[in-house]
Amino acid sequence: xxxxxxxxxxxxxxxxxxxxxxxxxxxxxxxxxxxxxxxxxxxxxxxxxxxxxxxxxxxxxxxxxxxxxxxxxxxxxxxxxxxxxxxxxxxxxxxxxxxxxxxxxxxxxxxxxxxxxx
Numbered sequence: 001x002x003x004x005x006x007x008x009x010x011x012x013x014x015x016x017x018x019x020x021x022x023x024x025x026x027x028x029x030x031x032x033x034x035x036x037x038x039x040x041x042x043x044x045x046x047x048x049x050x051x052x053x054x055x056x057x058x059x060x061x062x063x064x065x066x067x068x069x070x071x072x073x074x075x076x077x078x079x080x081x082x083x084x085x086x087x088x089x090x091x092x093x094x095x096x097x098x099x100x101x102x103x104x105x106x107x108x109x110x111x112x113x114x115x116x117x118x
Contacts, residue, residue, distance in 0.1 A: 040054050043057065051095055053088075055078075055080075055088055056088055056091065056092055058078055059074060059078065059085070059088055059089065059092065060092070060097065060114075060118065062074055062077050062078065063098065063112065063113070063114050063118065064114070067113070067114075068111055068112065068113035068114075069111070069112050069113075070103075070109050070110065070111055070112070071085050071086060071089060071109075071110045071111075071112060072109070074089070074112060086110075089110075089112050092112075092118070096115055096117045096118075097114070097115055097117055097118035098112050098113060098114055098115055098118050099112070099113050099114075099115050100112055101113075
């Protein structure tokens with residue numbers, strides 16, 4: 001998409017007046033975003049050697065600390081949706097790090113526990 005000179009001038013005119021509070025470096029949200037990315041990058045290589053992603057590592061931490069969990073409780077502990085945890089747990093199970101089992105009393109509930117390898 002190519003912008004002509006009048007479109008560029010209109011875009012410049014639509015920008016708010018110089019306001020120091022709108023500087024990227026003054027935004028707390030950007031500082032947190034940058035810190036999160038830095039942490040994820042720092043963990044990437046060591047976790048790759050273990051065959052884990054950072055979110056998988058966090059799930060494993062919960063299981064190491066608290067033992068068997070339902071998908072729902074694991075999601076709550078990690079502040080994620082169950083729909084986000086389900087594929088993550090599936091990949092951990094395929095890697096042989098966790099075992100998944102339906103609750104015999106409630107087939108909707110899936111329990112996750114560490115395998116011997118996990």
